[in-house]
Amino acid sequence: MTRTQFPFLASAALAALVAVPLGVFAEPVAYPEGYRHWHHAKSMVIHDGHPLADPFAGIHHIYVNDPALEGLQTGRYADGSVFVFDLLEADAGDEAITEGERKLVGVMVKGAETYRETGGWGFEGFAGDSRDQRLVSDGGQGCFACHQSQADSDYVFTRWRP
Amino acid sequence: MTRTQFPFLASAALAALVAVPLGVFAEPVAYPEGYRHWHHAKSMVIHDGHPLADPFAGIHHIYVNDPALEGLQTGRYADGSVFVFDLLEADAGDEAITEGERKLVGVMVKGAETYRETGGWGFEGFAGDSRDQRLVSDGGQGCFACHQSQADSDYVFTRWRP
Numbered sequence: 121m122t123r124t125q126f127p128f129l130a131s132a133a134l135a136a137l138v139a140v141p142l143g144v145f146a147e148p149v150a151y152p153e154g155y156r157h158w159h160h161a162k163s164m165v166i167h168d169g170h171p172l173a174d175p176f177a178g179i180h181h182i183y184v185n186d187p188a189l190e191g192l193q194t195g196r197y198a199d200g201s202v203f204v205f206d207l208l209e210a211d212a213g214d215e216a217i218t219e220g221e222r223k224l225v226g227v228m229v230k231g232a233e234t235y236r237e238t239g240g241w242g243f244e245g246f247a248g249d250s251r252d253q254r255l256v257s258d259g260g261q262g263c264f265a266c267h268q269s270q271a272d273s274d275y276v277f278t279r280w281r282p
Numbered sequence: 283m284t285r286t287q288f289p290f291l292a293s294a295a296l297a298a299l300v301a302v303p304l305g306v307f308a309e310p311v312a313y314p315e316g317y318r319h320w321h322h323a324k325s326m327v328i329h330d331g332h333p334l335a336d337p338f339a340g341i342h343h344i345y346v347n348d349p350a351l352e353g354l355q356t357g358r359y360a361d362g363s364v365f366v367f368d369l370l371e372a373d374a375g376d377e378a379i380t381e382g383e384r385k386l387v388g389v390m391v392k393g394a395e396t397y398r399e400t401g402g403w404g405f406e407g408f409a410g411d412s413r414d415q416r417l418v419s420d421g422g423q424g425c426f427a428c429h430q431s432q433a434d435s436d437y438v439f440t441r442w443r444p
Contacts (some may be wrong), residue, residue: 160318
């Protein structure tokens with residue numbers, strides 16, 4: 121080992137020690153291409169002042185792919201089940217709220233083994249309309265911490281509305 | 283013609299004279315079975331105080347079938363294009379708005395000839411979760427009166443949000 125290699129390798133080893141337990145090296149969550157044509161499960165408006173307002177203020181829609189829909193209806197999620205949290209600005213005025221610009225696209229994908237550090241779900245966020253500007257830098261631990269309250273439904277907040 | 287037939291036939295003729303210009307005898311608009319799995323186009327919240335609050339206060343979602351999606355993207359609507367206006371109570375509290383009970387399901391279906399009295403679109407509403415409790419009794423003239431402001435987009439308010 122050369123002297124110039126050592127500092128790099130030592131840093132990499134240290135990073136691995138820190139990062140692996142946080143799941144940072146888990147498979148990256150893919151952008152959910154085509155989700156605007158998936159099933160729309162539900163929507164919600166979050167105002168400033170809500171505990172989740174930073175960063176989730178706005179109107180959000182939850183879209184699910186076919187496996188996630190089956191999961192919502194059976195309680196069992198196959199690997200590949202995907203939830204999308206599509207967050208738009210909520211434009212208020214004239215006694216109405218309409219949809220504004222997209223703030224972010226959140227993704228939650230089932231991978232029981234791949235994402236075992238975070239309950240079997242991978243979490244990611246994509247800024248605005250970007251497909252590659254990623255927002256999650258802690259391996260999804262922050263997302264999972266909130267979703268842990270939903271352990272009885274495999275960490276899923278959404279319920280299917282017929 | 284018997285004496286017992288006459289009053290009935292006279293009433294029917296009178297009803298036809300009154301009703302046909304209003305399109306009451308146009309083909310009934312079918313309940314949009316399966317629309318919860320159609321494309322979700324957009325959503326909006328209407329508060330009390332909005333001009334459309336009676337009867338449209340709440341949170342509504344617009345769902346479109348495949349032909350209507352193509353129409354949104356091309357500006358030309360084939361017969362059979364359907365828009366659904368799914369209106370739910372908007373439950374406000376804790377700095378958020380969540381979905382409540384269903385108030386009504388509005389339907390707008392393209393039939394250039396069938397519904398020529400109302401711009402080539404048939405209009406209907408179904409109360410709550412009912413598939414047969416119909417709300418439109420004027421052949422859609424009231425709905426169409428409001429939609430006439432959108433003549434440039436074939437009477438459609440919705441724009442597709444990618």
